[in-house]
Amino acid sequence: MTAGNHGAGTPPEDDDPFAHLYRPEGGAAPVPGPGEGTAPAPGVPRTSYTQVRAVGERTYGGQQAAYQVPPQQAYPYGQSSPSPHYAAPETYGGPPPQPPSFPPGDPGEGPRRGRGGGRNGLMLGAVAVVATVVIAIVAAVLFSGDGENSDVGGGDSESVAPSPEGKGDDEGKNGDDKPKKDPAAPPTEDGAKLALAGGAVVGSDTNVSEDGPYVHGLENQGASATWKPEVDEAGEYTLFVDYSVPGKDAELTLTINGQSDGRTVNLENFAKAKKGDWLAGWTRSYSWISLDAGANEIKLSCESGNKECQSAISKVELKKGQVSS
Known part of the structure; x- marks a missing residue:
């Protein structure tokens, strides 16, 4: 049997074997384009019985796919048309397909960033903050004070017990910081x-x-x-x-x-x-x-x-x- 000859009679010369691709919705006969000739006469069987479904019309498990194929545009005979087996995602009527999501711990889930490393990073950050605070406190303690009784410089220091009047070692000084003469000392x-x-x-x-x-x-x-x-x-x-x-x-x-x-x-x-x-x-x-x-x-x-x-x-x-x- 020769390809293209599956029925009785000889197919018309102007029969378009791809007319089913741009047939209007509802089963109406396609509108012939320029140079296509007239539509086939009623009662004349088509020469091709290949069952081709439009993209998006195949059902899985009795449920139609979510994607809807927009109406096909008619193209003149002899001109190229988009492949019936491919359509860009933006041509679909519904939202673009989303990648499958997996619950945490699914085998299909790839390595998650920050699961182990994030926890270690937080711990290192906390340790750095605590170290900074400790250094600041130590510096404040070392460099605080008026410098007179501080032994930061590494030298020996001697603490003087305050007198009952609270003057300490400044008791022998007057308001001008000049030492007073000891009344018991000889002139x-x-x-x-x-x-x-x-x-x-x-x-x-x-x-x-x-x-x-x-x-x-x-x-x-x-x-x-x-x-x-x-x-x-x-x-x-x-x-x-x-x-x-x-x-x-x-x-x-x-x-x-x-x-x-x-x-x-x-x-x-x-x-x-x-x-x-x-x-x-x-x-x-x-x-x-x-x-x-x-x-x-x-x-x-x-x-x-x-x-x-x-x-x-x-x-x-x-x-x-x-x-x-």
Whole structure:
């Protein structure tokens, strides 16, 4: 049997074997296109009995597929038309097909991202946050405080117990942060801070003293150095004078609160310094005196009755009572 000859008679020459592909809905005869000739006459059997279904019309299990095929457009004979076995998803009337979903744990489900790795990531993040907080707290503790009592620098620190008034180690300071003088400490004054007159001046020659300024020029008659100390109680005190002589003995007249009575301060060469050697002649002398309570005036001067006054004074000091050191 020859292909295309399955029925009686000879098929018309213009019979289109693909007319069923663009037959209008309802079974009506297709409209011939240009050059196709006339439709087949009624009663003339078709030459092809191939059963071809339109895409989307096949049923599975007695239920029609969800996709609907849009009406086919007629194409002229001899021109290409879309394949009846394929149609793009966007040509369907319904929504585009969705990929099958599987419940969690189905064998068909691929590896899920973040199931194990996400949990580990959250744990690592929590550990990082805790570590950051701990570091911040430690830094705040180490670098807090006013820096005075902190031992961050690695040095030794000593804590001072507060006094009953709550002043601690600041008790001996006044509002200007200057240390107060201890009332029990003996009054002391540098020679350079004494009231000078009669040619006495402050010197700083290192050939005379290596410990700082001093008073010199006392060898001139009438030259003087005056000190005005204050004491809490009237009574007997000892005046100490730190001095130097250039290898020979000297003396100065001592006047207490305007009264002299011829007393002197002995500035003997106790250091046994050679003549002209001021650096080697530094030593200390003392005199017992009586003072009034409150302010007093003590003057050391070169008077006409003194045999030798050439000397240098660096400091004067008072101690209560008649002492020698």
